[in-house]
Amino acid sequence: MSATTAHPPVRTALRPGLVLRGLLLGGLAILALLPVLNQLPQDSALHVSDFVVAVSGKWICYAILALAIDLAWGYAGILSLGHGAFFALGGYAMGMHLMRLIGPRGVYGHPVLPDFMVFLGWTELPWYWWGFQHFPFALLMALAVPGLLAGLVGWLAFRSRITGVYLSIITQAMTYALMLAFFRNDMGFGGNNGFTDFKELLGMPLNTSGARAALFYAALLALGAALLLCRHIARSKLGRVLVAVRDAESRLRFLGYDTTAVKLSVFVLSAMIAGLAGALYVPLVGIINPGEFSPGNSIEAVVWVAVGGRGTLVGALLGAFSVNALKTWLTSFAPDLWLFVLGGLFVAVTLLLPRGLAGLFRREEGR
Amino acid sequence: MFRLLCLLASLLLIPAASQAQESFEATAAPLAGSFTAQAEAVERLGALGDPRALPLLQALAEGRLQKQADGTLLIAQNGAVREALSGAPAAGPGEVVRINNRVRAALRGALGRLQLMSPEEAVRAAAAEGLFRSRSAENIPLLEQALARETVPAVGRRMEMALAAARLMSGDVATRRAGIATLGASSSAEARGLLLEARAAGAETADGIDAAIAAIDGRLKLRQMAETAFQGLSLGSILLLAALGLAVTFGVMGVINMAHGEMVMLGAYTTVMVQEALRGIPWLAAWSLPLSVPAAFLVTAAVGVALERGLIRHLYGRPLETLLMTFGVGMILQQAVRLIFGAQNREVVSPAWMQGTLTLPGDVTVTQNRLWIILFALVVLGLTVAAIRFTRFGLEMRAVVQNRRIAATMGIRTGRVDAMTFAFGSGIAGMAGVAVSQIDNVSPNLGTGYIIDSFMVVVFGGVGSLAGTMIGAFTLGLVNKMLEPWAGAVLAKIAVLVGIMLFIQRRPKGLFALRGRAAEQ
Numbered sequence: 001m002s003a004t005t006a007h008p009p010v011r012t013a014l015r016p017g018l019v020l021r022g023l024l025l026g027g028l029a030i031l032a033l034l035p036v037l038n039q040l041p042q043d044s045a046l047h048v049s050d051f052v053v054a055v056s057g058k059w060i061c062y063a064i065l066a067l068a069i070d071l072a073w074g075y076a077g078i079l080s081l082g083h084g085a086f087f088a089l090g091g092y093a094m095g096m097h098l099m100r101l102i103g104p105r106g107v108y109g110h111p112v113l114p115d116f117m118v119f120l121g122w123t124e125l126p127w128y129w130w131g132f133q134h135f136p137f138a139l140l141m142a143l144a145v146p147g148l149l150a151g152l153v154g155w156l157a158f159r160s161r162i163t164g165v166y167l168s169i170i171t172q173a174m175t176y177a178l179m180l181a182f183f184r185n186d187m188g189f190g191g192n193n194g195f196t197d198f199k200e201l202l203g204m205p206l207n208t209s210g211a212r213a214a215l216f217y218a219a220l221l222a223l224g225a226a227l228l229l230c231r232h233i234a235r236s237k238l239g240r241v242l243v244a245v246r247d248a249e250s251r252l253r254f255l256g257y258d259t260t261a262v263k264l265s266v267f268v269l270s271a272m273i274a275g276l277a278g279a280l281y282v283p284l285v286g287i288i289n290p291g292e293f294s295p296g297n298s299i300e301a302v303v304w305v306a307v308g309g310r311g312t313l314v315g316a317l318l319g320a321f322s323v324n325a326l327k328t329w330l331t332s333f334a335p336d337l338w339l340f341v342l343g344g345l346f347v348a349v350t351l352l353l354p355r356g357l358a359g360l361f362r363r364e365e366g367r
Numbered sequence: 368m369f370r371l372l373c374l375l376a377s378l379l380l381i382p383a384a385s386q387a388q389e390s391f392e393a394t395a396a397p398l399a400g401s402f403t404a405q406a407e408a409v410e411r412l413g414a415l416g417d418p419r420a421l422p423l424l425q426a427l428a429e430g431r432l433q434k435q436a437d438g439t440l441l442i443a444q445n446g447a448v449r450e451a452l453s454g455a456p457a458a459g460p461g462e463v464v465r466i467n468n469r470v471r472a473a474l475r476g477a478l479g480r481l482q483l484m485s486p487e488e489a490v491r492a493a494a495a496e497g498l499f500r501s502r503s504a505e506n507i508p509l510l511e512q513a514l515a516r517e518t519v520p521a522v523g524r525r526m527e528m529a530l531a532a533a534r535l536m537s538g539d540v541a542t543r544r545a546g547i548a549t550l551g552a553s554s555s556a557e558a559r560g561l562l563l564e565a566r567a568a569g570a571e572t573a574d575g576i577d578a579a580i581a582a583i584d585g586r587l588k589l590r591q592m593a594e595t596a597f598q599g600l601s602l603g604s605i606l607l608l609a610a611l612g613l614a615v616t617f618g619v620m621g622v623i624n625m626a627h628g629e630m631v632m633l634g635a636y637t638t639v640m641v642q643e644a645l646r647g648i649p650w651l652a653a654w655s656l657p658l659s660v661p662a663a664f665l666v667t668a669a670v671g672v673a674l675e676r677g678l679i680r681h682l683y684g685r686p687l688e689t690l691l692m693t694f695g696v697g698m699i700l701q702q703a704v705r706l707i708f709g710a711q712n713r714e715v716v717s718p719a720w721m722q723g724t725l726t727l728p729g730d731v732t733v734t735q736n737r738l739w740i741i742l743f744a745l746v747v748l749g750l751t752v753a754a755i756r757f758t759r760f761g762l763e764m765r766a767v768v769q770n771r772r773i774a775a776t777m778g779i780r781t782g783r784v785d786a787m788t789f790a791f792g793s794g795i796a797g798m799a800g801v802a803v804s805q806i807d808n809v810s811p812n813l814g815t816g817y818i819i820d821s822f823m824v825v826v827f828g829g830v831g832s833l834a835g836t837m838i839g840a841f842t843l844g845l846v847n848k849m850l851e852p853w854a855g856a857v858l859a860k861i862a863v864l865v866g867i868m869l870f871i872q873r874r875p876k877g878l879f880a881l882r883g884r885a886a887e888q
Contacts, residue, residue: 079687153868160872165623165686169822170868176819177861184857295819299694306691339702346695350688351681 074311077246082171084298090275097138150271179293194289309356413477551579603844628814634800671793
């Protein structure tokens with residue numbers, strides 16, 4: 001089976017066209033302005049509603065997730081259908097911190113235990129909840145837990161040379177198993193209700209517009225940092241090796257490269273970026289539940305990257321924003337149609353537009 | 368003791384009384400009289416063995432028997448009042464016939480006897496069951512008598528249990544030991560409960576009771592193991608059906624079809640449609656399920672051909688794209704079915720011959736429909752193997768898989784074989800849907816639950832090996848069901864998933880790795 005036909009040429013992958021770069025910078029600038037415009041008086045022509053700010057905050061987190069997937073899939077050729085699990089684990093880590101911060105303000109007023117534990121009749125905090133009252137620890141866990149899980153799954157898979165669709169199915173099974181596990185009440189993660197009703201983060205009450213703006217900028221900052229990091233990796237020697245792994249792994253192995261280590265490190269890094277996205281997502285939307293682990297979420301995130309154009313990084317952002325914009329717009333007036341459109345996107349992008357939206361710009365530039 | 372003598376006396380009266388059938392009315396008349404007359408009448412009615420006495424005495428016991436001023440007896444039932452003897456509608460309600468404790472005691476004996484001697488098997492069985500629960504030493508002679516007359520073995524066994532339970536309450540140690548022996552030879556949890564109670568009550572027979580309980584426990588454990596094994600086989604047969612189509616499309620063709628679960632779903636909906644189409648034709652309606660099998664095969668095979676020719680063939684050699692694309696197709700199919708049929712569950716009626724349970728030796732009960740599904744899965748497996756081994760189509764299919772270009776030069780139309788193979792795999796998934804409709808809710812997202820499991824089966828068994836798929840399906844089914852009592856359903860599933868991942872470490876090609884030329888695929 002020749003993998004080369006499936007992927008865009010390497011040469012142009014790191015050079016988004018001028019149009020793309022303009023789109024990217026313009027888009028980020030507009031995003032950065034949103035919370036400011038939200039502060040304008042209601043009757044101003046430039047006023048932006050709370051809804052728009054909240055929704056675009058969500059999309060920023062999705063875009064970080066899309067970047068993580070693009071790094072693994074677009075460069076290293078690892079199609080993970082379980083990145084939603086890393087995202088959700090990061091979200092749960094941050095959610096645990098937020099739950100601990102509720103303190104005695106819960107419905108049952110218990111000084112330490114979250115409401116659902118009191119409801120279950122638990123009297124002590126389980127050991128895996130220790131330390132989550134500290135923000136740095138929670139943030140560390142939001143990166144470390146997805147990283148460790150990816151390290152374990154990746155190590156088991158890559159050392160047995162499980163690649164391609166097998167890896168995809170295994171990662172899908174992983175997120176499915178985690179979803180089943182997190183739905184259980186006795187896991188100590190709130191069962192199918194998950195965590196919600198958060199009060200504050202880093203000393204600021206979450207229900208103020210100031211806090212929302214702060215979280216928004218934190219997410220935007222993280223997106224920029226993740227983009228720069230991925231770009232740096234893509235342009236480094238490691239990035240070249242990754243592309244080589246994607247296109248001809250056996251040849252690279254014969255040349256003496258330890259492809260297992262290369263794939264593992266990029267898979268772990270990608271999972272950590274996804275975890276970071278989840279950690280930023282939860283305080284923004286104010287809820288996390290096991291539904292985030294559902295295999296459908298992960299594969300939807302893959303389609304953002306496919307639509308945008310994989311192996312370009314900018315395409316991941318483009319795809320995440322455009323598909324989610326389409327989803328938000330369509331589900332508001334024709335919810336029945338959305339799944340047809342999403343399914344149609346899967347079909348259309350694989351058959352007609354293998355290089356995604358970014359590929360459209362690139363082709364024009366090439367000529 | 369006096370009551371016991373009365374019972375014995377009345378039992379002796381049975382042959383004499385049964386000759387005097389015409390005196391039923393005369394015997395029943397004193398029920399309207401004094402308590403003493405009532406009690407005597409009840410006992411004589413019980414001895415008479417006339418089936419008409421049963422509703423009469425039941426009405427008396429439940430306070431539904433009424434009398435008019437002239438002594439005519441009435442029975443109130445469901446708000447209507449009828450004359451007790453003729454059954455004619457009564458002019459109006461009468462006075463409720465009152466009874467005292469003596470009459471009540473007589474009623475219990477008489478009702479028990481009438482029911483135990485009833486010509487209807489179900490009534491006798493229910494009466495034995497009732498006496499097993501009420502367990503009183505007073506019932507011993509009655510049960511012995513009934514047991515001697517019983518001709519149906521199943522009812523006889525219930526009476527034996529009831530008799531043993533009654534003997535357990537006897538004052539006589541030898542009688543108790545006989546009861547303990549009978550209960551200990553059974554394998555019922557209820558008998559175990561009775562024995563435990565008796566153990567707590569008296570020490571004289573403790574050793575016998577302990578041995579009996581141990582014997583029951585051993586048999587219960589064995590039965591539980593057998594039932595777990597059956598459940599495992601049943602789950603395995605479902606997995607086999609769901610994975611078999613995938614073993615053809617993924618294992619043989621190398622096409623990863625994430626819409627495979629939706630093919631199963633379409634098969635289940637075809638079953639619903641066939642059932643509804645045949646509802647108007649009574650003589651055909653009973654056969655709707657067998658007729659659904661070819662219908663589901665054709666429908667899903669047609670969808671499969673359209674999918675392969677229209678979309679998948681453009682992506683050969685690009686498995687990851689195929690995976691994403693077919694996932695999108697699955698989404699579209701799911702949503703289309705949801706819009707056409709609604710999101711709620713649809714019901715498929717099981718035909719009579721699939722309903723109910725079957726009791727195997729050792730009191731192991733299995734549900735008929737699951738037994739049929741296991742058979743069905745094996746038949747489908749046999750047909751699949753036969754189709755690949757012995758037909759022209761199977762030969763061409765294997766040729767194309769081994770070497771497409773040489774097959775093409777030999778004059779095999781490879782494109783057509785691809786389409787047929789994919790249709791074949793999809794059709795098998797459709798037939799799986801017919802089976803799934805019998806045990807699972809038919810809803811638009813029915814397929815999503817099967818896709819991951821099916822892939823696990825195929826990967827575990829060894830891609831490209833049908834025997835591996837079968838062994839894989841039954842192994843996973845059995846392991847899952849054996850873990851469930853310990854770990855619960857969810858953890859068992861997770862454990863199986865983790866187990867497969869670890870297994871692949873040792874045998875990356877699955878249980879039955881292909882060797883030789885085919886392995887290079």
